Amino acid sequence: TGSVIGNVARDLGLNVGELSVRKARIDSDLNRKRYCDINPSTGDLIVAERIDREALCGEKASCILKSELVLEAPLVLHRISLQIQDINDNQPVFAKDEIKIEINELAVKGSRFRILEAHDLDIGQNAVQRYVLQTNSYLVLKMQTKLDGGRFAELVLQKELDREEQREFRLLLTALDGGSPKRSGTTTVHVIVLDANDNAPVFSQPVYKASLPENSPLYTVVVKVAATDADEGLNGKVTYELSRISETGRRAFDLNHITGEIKVIGPLDFEEESVYEMRVDAKDGYGLTSDSKVIIELSDVNDNPPGISLKSLSNSIPENASPGTEVGIINVQDKDSENNGQVRCSIQQGVPFKLVPSIKNYYSLVTTGQLDRELVSDYNITITTTDEGSPPLSSSKSVQLSVADINDNPPITAADLSYSAPEEMRPGSIVGNIAKDLGLEVAKLFTRKARIDTEENYQHYCDIDLKTGNFVIREKIDREELCGERLSCMLKFELVVENPLELH
Structure with missing residues (x-):
């Protein structure tokens, strides 16, 4: 916090002395914290609050924070895009402390067994790059590349097993990222030697896609995955497990291990997260597995009323101000998307003011006629904004504005009267x-x-x-x-x- 990112005054060719006079400030969207600020004395753009790339952008390849530099008198808006670079501040983590793998004793050399992936919140070179398996006589580790470019690890049998000789054994598996310095995470691979089971479950499709509105009620069935196994008995009994899902996804969805149904179990918010990706493993009775990807997309509903922010407002305005005088700057925003986030702004009839659209979601409040403090000394102006959703949502804000007096009214003489009185009149006459x-x-x-x-x-x-x-x-x-x-x-x-x- 306080670190200098750059100097916006120099880069924009502004005089540093203008920044305070023109009320320079950094504005961001309603639903974001203000992570950067401007030092009006130097023009430096500085870090205002600690930035956590993973919390802001998750696993996106590019993480950009957008904000705006606002200058007044006249109103000018400069957009600022701040690209957040990843550092290696997260270590690889396995979903389980122990990975259980069951291998039939008749498995031939070269048989492959996929293992649970480690997950690293960092991206690129700072994410998981390789795995290291504890040296042993039976299994070696091989890396494979999927069609979508992702990489996963498989255990390859290099020596045939004998269940009577060794029923089970445990190996330490280490995941390493490519950061500097490197970070690592470990889990234990528990190998259980079984009798023959030569068919892994097969999903009906490699990717399941589903869409549902963000206001879907709890326990709504989103999608049902299905896998079949050609084996019989216990070898053909398939169960399901979520092998990779974000923490927000775990709070929002649940998988039935028997039926493969994925249901809503927590609140959904399109504005917080609009797409969920997860991986489902199908496992038969003796441990052969396969996986499929599930993509759940949320559709936006109009559940956020537009917000009104007063960015600048004059305390009072002289009654001789000419029509078109700017008295305030108003910003309106709606967290919803598309039509649900499109807003219209207006003020009530019968006041000598109007809203003039400016830059993006900014409006200027200006006078439309001559003011007269002797007729109206204060105005209570109601500003209303309505979005384009169905049904539309709206909100209002009242603005108090005083009219300052100027000496524009001469005394009024209506008539003269004249009376005569003798000096001897008594008091009370x-x-x-x-x-x-x-x-x-x-x-x-x-x-x-x-x-x-x-x-x-x-x-x-x-x-x-x-x-x-x-x-x-x-x-x-x-x-x-x-x-x-x-x-x-x-x-x-x-x-x-x-x-x-x-x-x-």
Whole structure:
């Protein structure tokens, strides 16, 4: 973890300083961990989590992790393919600690007996390359190549057996891979000397193929293998055994040793594993065997709703933003395949926003009209994505967006009123009824937060009674103190009414 894979800034010709400004990040599919990350200070692509090739790709010849480098403002997407190279970190393992082989005492020199293969999770040169058998007088080891290119080991009889002389013996078998340093695994070959049994079981076909939907119920019969043996009695009684199958396959399927039926015993998930390959051995009563391959393919069903991820979102947008302004980036993905994984994305009607398709499964959320904070200050935008499956699955996500205020509304002056009053009027005297004179509803003066205001220090002289709408004297007025010897003495007040704003 932390190892440098390469420098994406240098390889893409980017200025390192752009990476932080443009919010550079590594994105991967919904169903994958993020195994690599980017250092925005250097542009280095680094290992973010330990990578296990065998856990990710199994026995595939090529193991490639795909991710994306996302840059914003403007939005740019660079695809990154990371090829994971195999190292020799797994040793060969035999399925059994002891391999039992039964050989008739009448078997002639040159008779061949196939042995159980060792399995190595590594591939190529790091997989099993050869076997070594403990030196003995009766058997030697020979490697054979199958039609599909695979290799297996056979024991070849080089000296005839005598059951009365030796009924059984054990030999150590070692499997070696080709890594450096080499790794090995061992098992014991238990040879039991028997009477004559000269026919091995024969399968009805070399490869069995079956297909079933991933939502198949438990105990569904997937396929039935069948082998026959020309011998009679115990020599012709055939039983079946799974000789090679992955751990996930063992949890998903079971073989009936007598009937050859393979049934579902565990959950299936097309998105986790879509093809299972296994080898079935048919064995007669005295140990002669043959094998056949079974391939089970899962078909996808629409069992995953599409997911919505907010990759970038503005906290607020000014109300004077021009139409087409980008406010967010949205990514939608569906784990299903083909039509089940094709998604459509939309937002609800009646909001001044729309989704604009961008790169791959990315959408930009942009404005479509002029915003007005005084009319709508916040938007709750619901984004819905629906796949093309049958029946279709969908999911929704709500996005909160605030509209930032700008100074775009001048005060509104509705009307002017003028009253006359003698200076000897006492506090509490009524000068006039503002509500009546302006045609305002008295009942709404309180809810609309009506108040008297002034630029001068006159507020303590007059006020409005919100219950009646009357303009009343609060404090005795001395004309000479206010205006001296001027012919005209006038006090100016403003009646402020909100929602909507009025100024009188």
